[in-house]
Amino acid sequence: MIYLALRFSYFGDRFSGSQMQPGIRTVEGEFIDACRRIQVFDDWREAGFATAGRTDRGVHARSQVCSFMTDLPERAIQVLNRVLPGDIWCTGWAEPPEGFHPRYSARSRTYRYYFFPAPEMISAMHDAAQVFIGRHNFSSFARSSDREPERKILAARVFPEGGFAVFEVTGESFLWNMVRRMATVLERVGNGESDAGEIERLLAEPAEQRVAAAPPWGLILWDIDYGMTFTPLPIDGKSERYLASRLRYHAVMAGVADRLSPVDRAV
Numbered sequence: 001m002i003y004l005a006l007r008f009s010y011f012g013d014r015f016s017g018s019q020m021q022p023g024i025r026t027v028e029g030e031f032i033d034a035c036r037r038i039q040v041f042d043d044w045r046e047a048g049f050a051t052a053g054r055t056d057r058g059v060h061a062r063s064q065v066c067s068f069m070t071d072l073p074e075r076a077i078q079v080l081n082r083v084l085p086g087d088i089w090c091t092g093w094a095e096p097p098e099g100f101h102p103r104y105s106a107r108s109r110t111y112r113y114y115f116f117p118a119p120e121m122i123s124a125m126h127d128a129a130q131v132f133i134g135r136h137n138f139s140s141f142a143r144s145s146d147r148e149p150e151r152k153i154l155a156a157r158v159f160p161e162g163g164f165a166v167f168e169v170t171g172e173s174f175l176w177n178m179v180r181r182m183a184t185v186l187e188r189v190g191n192g193e194s195d196a197g198e199i200e201r202l203l204a205e206p207a208e209q210r211v212a213a214a215p216p217w218g219l220i221l222w223d224i225d226y227g228m229t230f231t232p233l234p235i236d237g238k239s240e241r242y243l244a245s246r247l248r249y250h251a252v253m254a255g256v257a258d259r260l261s262p263v264d265r266a267v
Contacts, residue, residue, distance in 0.1 A: 003048075004076060005067040005102065007092040007230045011246060012060040013217060014087060019054045027055070027088060031066065034083045040076045041068060052102040052224050053109070056177070058216035063091070063223045065102045081233065086242030092230030100226075108154055110170040110223040113183040113214065118165035119190025122158055125165065128189045128196040129156040131203070132169065132182060139206035141182055142175040143213070149206070151175060158186060165190060168222065180213035187214065 010018075010027050020028035028051060032044045041047035047068040055061060070076055077093050084090070096105070119125065132153045139149040155170040167183055185202070188194035202211065 001069045001071055002073040003067060003069055003096060003100070004073045005065060005094045005096045005100065005230070006076070006080070006090050007063055007065050007094075008061070008088060008090045010061050010064065010089075011087040011243065012055065012058050013246075015057065017055060017057045017059075018051065018061075018064070027051075027061075027064070028066075030085055030088055034080060034085075035068070035076070037083050038072075038075055038079050040070045040072055040080070044068070050102050052106060053221075055219075055221055056216050059219045059221070060217075061221040064221055065224055065226075067096060067100065067102050077233070081236040081239070084236070084239075086236075086238045089235050089239035090233050091235070092232050094228055094230045096226070096228060102224075105226055106173075107225045107227055108170050108172055109174065109221070109225075110168065111174070111179045112220045112222045113167040113169075113179060114161075114218045114220070115165040115167070115183070115187055115190070116163060116218070118160060118163060119187055121190045121192060122160055122165050124195070125158040125167070125186045125190040128199055129158050129167065129169070129182075129186060131196050131199040132156045136203040137206055138175055138178055138203070140202040140210055141178045141185075142210065143177040147175060149175065151178070158190075177213045180216065180219055181211040183214040183218070184211050 015027050016024045018027040020026050035041055049068040052065040081090050133156055135150055135152040137149045138151050142149060151171055151173055153171045158165055158167050167186055185199055
């Protein structure tokens with residue numbers, strides 16, 4: 001038996017989150033089903049299948065990681081991309097060291113949140129994001145208070161990319177919805193509705209009323225650092241075509257929404 005780790009990506013808009021749930025389309029459910037179809041394993045529990053963590057409905061991943069035991073690692077590496085649905089694709093593989101677990105062995109995780117249209121005050125957003133760095137009580141940025149609220153943020157920045165403003169944050173770990181709530185406050189800063197002082201107050205004296213979470217579709221699990229190298233895998237043609245179709249779809253829908261806008265237009 002070989003312990004195999006796979007790095008994979010997914011476009012999250014047609015998944016009800018990543019965590020497996022009976023009768024609902026999820027990332028883990030589709031991944032496990034594909035592994036069973038090519039007989040990489042029969043029972044995901046016996047194989048010790050696990051992922052690096054959950055993402056919510058509509059959230060995407062550039063670098064999610066799973067691991068499991070199998071007698072057929074070559075089959076998983078060579079065939080899995082052919083049977084996965086178009087909106088999931090493997091990008092790398094590794095044989096991890098003894099004791100590896102995709103969730104608990106992570107040194108850090110990096111997320112990116114994409115704002116569109118980009119707020120005008122991107123430099124103010126970047127300056128405000130620096131307040132998050134360090135160990136703080138993130139109760140005001142959490143969905144619930146049933147977990148330890150202190151988290152350590154290692155790096156944060158906001159930068160322009162095309163027509164977007166991108167919030168990139170790296171931390172040892174994150175609370176549920178934490179990045180999306182951080183994004184909400186930064187967007188207020190970018191629109192001139194708030195400033196870094198609000199973030200300082202929310203971290204120093206957590207409010208009973210938690211910050212609302214920004215929409216999920218702008219969030220990407222960008223990277224997970226394990227201190228090990230993954231051997232790259234090429235994206236499957238099926239997934240390339242899927243991404244191209246989503247790009248066309250959203251470009252058309254953006255045009256439709258623009259033309260259906262109630263703003264007065266010259267005839």
